[in-house]
Amino acid sequence: MILSHEVNGLLMRKYFIAFVLSLSGVGIVQGKSTDTLAYWRFEDGKPLTNLNNEPNAQPATGQTVSDVTGNNNRLRTFNTDVRRYPPDTSPTFSQRVGAIKLQKNISNNQSMHFTGMQDLYTFGGPLEKTKLKAFTLEVAVRIQSIGVTNDEFQVIVGKDGQPVKKMGNAPLQLTIAGRTEEDTVKHAPAIQIFDREGNFHNAASQTPLPKDAWVWLAAVCDGETLKLFVDRGKGYRMEANVDGIKGGLIESKGGWTIGRGMFRLAPGQWVQQGWIDEVRITSRALNVREFVGYKRSKQERDLDESQAERMSSDIEIRELVKDIADPCMIKAGDTFYISGTGAPNGFDAYSSKDLKNWKKHTGIFKKTKDSWGTHWFWAPSIIPNGEKFDLFYTSKGPIPHSGGRESMRICRAVGDSPLGPFKEVSSAIKDPLINIGLATIDIEGFVDDDGRRYIYYVLDYLDVGKSRILVAELGDDGRVIGESSFCMEPDLPWEGGNWVEAPSVIKHDGWYIMFYSGNPFFSNKYAVGYAVSRSPRGPWVKPPGNRILGEEIGMPGPGHAGLLKHSDGLYYFPFHALIGENARRATFMVGLELKPTGNQYGYRPVFTDIPTP
Incomplete structure (x- = not known):
């Protein structure tokens, strides 16, 4: 309409066209951030070694992955006591980072390599107690076990928990489908959550991931909608979008996991073979230009x-x-x-x-x-x-x-x-x-x-x-x-x-x-x-x-x-x-x-x- 009018209102959500992005505002660099709750970059280990390379380390003294936000959400592995778990249950620091490019040209030298029954998880830290009405979960993955014959799901990032309401699944899973079902396509990514009222939601892409190639995944929830963005090398595209979310992620006790799922302390759904890098969790719904892996498109580069x-x-x-x-x-x-x-x-x-x-x-x-x-x-x-x-x-x-x-x-x-x-x-x-x-x-x-x-x-x-x-x-x-x-x-x-x-x-x-x-x-x-x-x-x-x-x-x-x-x-x-x-x-x-x-x-x-x- 071209007449004199103006509108504002219903300040339920605010978005920003982040045409020039200040990365420090979303916690990419070292230091505490009010928006970025946790960010694991996997740059702090020795290349080609397992996470815990201390043969007789106990949980309190074993090596951990640091949270670069300064919020102290460290990661460890089950391989903190070799008397109980063999050394190969720990993922390995890898120098395979491929085409991963970060905003502001921040260096990226390492990722974590998972080969089945290997994982990382939080132990304490403020993230486990944070109520997430809105959130953004970002991760870069390269999965070799695409096309495997088994029908197991592979969880990239998950949230363990024992919510007040009874559920048959974890509160949150960013997963790769192992089989085609009603709402999922085999080898395609999906973000699955239970909302604050205990309702299950599945925002599932209908396009399988490429085998052995880096992709960026970003799950975004604003408290009412749940979206899955995927960058397959040509820029982020929203590949799934569901609404009806009631109040964001359900409250639960338990840690966050990387490389496998976990529900009521029972591990499962490991990444069978692949690399995971640049895992970031933010306490608001980011727009695409704020994603850590965002790259300007050719169309944007060619703007007059x-x-x-x-x-x-x-x-x-x-x-x-x-x-x-x-x-x-x-x-x-x-x-x-x-x-x-x-x-x-x-x-x-x-x-x-x-x-x-x-x-x-x-x-x-x-x-x-x-x-x-x-x-x-x-x-x-x-x-x-x-x-x-x-x-x-x-x-x-x-x-x-x-x-x-x-x-x-x-x-x-x-x-x-x-x-x-x-x-x-x-x-x-x-x-x-x-x-x-x-x-x-x-x-x-x-x-x-x-x-x-x-x-x-x-x-x-x-x-x-x-x-x-x-x-x-x-x-x-x-x-x-x-x-x-x-x-x-x-x-x-x-x-x-x-x-x-x-x-x-x-x-x-x-x-x-x-x-x-x-x-x-x-x-x-x-x-x-x-x-x-x-x-x-x-x-x-x-x-x-x-x-x-x-x-x-x-x-x-x-x-x-x-x-x-x-x-x-x-x-x-x-x-x-x-x-x-x-x-x-x-x-x-x-x-x-x-x-x-x-x-x-x-x-x-x-x-x-x-x-x-």
């Missing part, structure tokens, strides 16, 4: 200067509401409103005067028996029309004389306020606003300085093979004047080949700037780009490096952005991102500033902190 400037600082991203996608935001009087996709038979909305405390309003529009659309109510756009407000939206309904075929069309309703209640005008009942014989979606309104009103909408790719963004002018009666004009179609690699959608237009200093999304909305690669023009009807030009927001911010599929003006050249920038299963999305916001380019592209967008209301 304007794109590099957009990524030059840490920018806060604030979550607004969880049950709305395709956000439309508007300000009327002293009140801010947000609506979007979410309700099954119409639209809900939220209102706020301070951008922090939000009140939900259900059913600002509800379908009736006379409505043309019967389901799939998507992407509302609310714009003023005199003393009234027009609600434009997408829905699906029957196509006349088509033998029962249904399709998406754009419809219109009218209300007295941004909360409606919106009613379809008589001319719109049984007759969509835009009905050109093709599926149309994602309408967005724009009011020019002279008061003329325009709508931007999308011809869906399902009907035309390649989606297109069009523009039309609206009359005072809310109906389309004349013919629609072509704006753009997908023609850049990042757009995914067939998809451009979710247009939103602003005007600044005589320049029209359109923000749009590329790739399908359910994809992690859904992203936001922009184009510029000197006219609301185009032609529209996509500047070099026009992709401005994507999964590199640590949230998959950010897109369908709208803008709300704060002041001259400064805007609120709401968008949605994937947060759970079945393409579940939530709405977030960041600030955006327009800066002059001094060339034929007029202005470029640069992300900034959220403006103060």
Whole structure:
């Protein structure tokens, strides 16, 4: 939505676009950290020796692996008394680190080699007693025992425990599946936890790990969702995502294990053959750019200067509401409103005067028996029309004389306020606003300085093979004047080949700037780009490096952005991102500033902190 609006609110979670990362803030270097609870680097042993190379060492005096955070979460092995355990039950310090590269070029010289029935575990230390509502668990692994014939699971990192609630598994396991089951694929990684209420959750990748090759794994829990990121050598990708987590990890007594699982002091599920390195546990949900193994992608390295400037600082991203996608935001009087996709038979909305405390309003529009659309109510756009407000939206309904075929069309309703209640005008009942014989979606309104009103909408790719963004002018009666004009179609690699959608237009200093999304909305690669023009009807030009927001911010599929003006050249920038299963999305916001380019592209967008209301 392009009207004066701004949003904040529901400070349940905060994310940061960590474009330039201060590694010391997340505990990579020696020294205590409030975020990083434990970090084991395995640099403190003699190469090619077992962890405990003192033949008659007792548990109190045997060699341990240090925690480089300074938090004293040391690791030891069962091989602390050779009278009970043979020497080969201890993993070995190895110089095989392969392609592991750390941020800030921190040296990495050793890993730990496990060959079955070998392990490390904590004994005391603050980590065992820490309650984890949110956490990030990172590790680098190279597993040779991929493809083995047995069906045993191999636990990379685990949490032992005896929780209050009875369970049949350990509280936490970052594991490699030994067999294909309902929710797991053989040799694919998974993060499995019990939440605070004793519910089991399994975020399992569907792609097996490569044999004998280094990969990075990162399990991220924010207290409500559980995600698994995997870097197979080409950058981190989220490969599993489940929601419904209740309060984070269940409380339990017991240590953390590396190289095997453990439940109620009973060891099992060892890594049969492989290397483990750089194990880090953090007490918050990190974004991808904060991962210790994060590497800039080729796309990021090839950014032009304007794109590099957009990524030059840490920018806060604030979550607004969880049950709305395709956000439309508007300000009327002293009140801010947000609506979007979410309700099954119409639209809900939220209102706020301070951008922090939000009140939900259900059913600002509800379908009736006379409505043309019967389901799939998507992407509302609310714009003023005199003393009234027009609600434009997408829905699906029957196509006349088509033998029962249904399709998406754009419809219109009218209300007295941004909360409606919106009613379809008589001319719109049984007759969509835009009905050109093709599926149309994602309408967005724009009011020019002279008061003329325009709508931007999308011809869906399902009907035309390649989606297109069009523009039309609206009359005072809310109906389309004349013919629609072509704006753009997908023609850049990042757009995914067939998809451009979710247009939103602003005007600044005589320049029209359109923000749009590329790739399908359910994809992690859904992203936001922009184009510029000197006219609301185009032609529209996509500047070099026009992709401005994507999964590199640590949230998959950010897109369908709208803008709300704060002041001259400064805007609120709401968008949605994937947060759970079945393409579940939530709405977030960041600030955006327009800066002059001094060339034929007029202005470029640069992300900034959220403006103060």
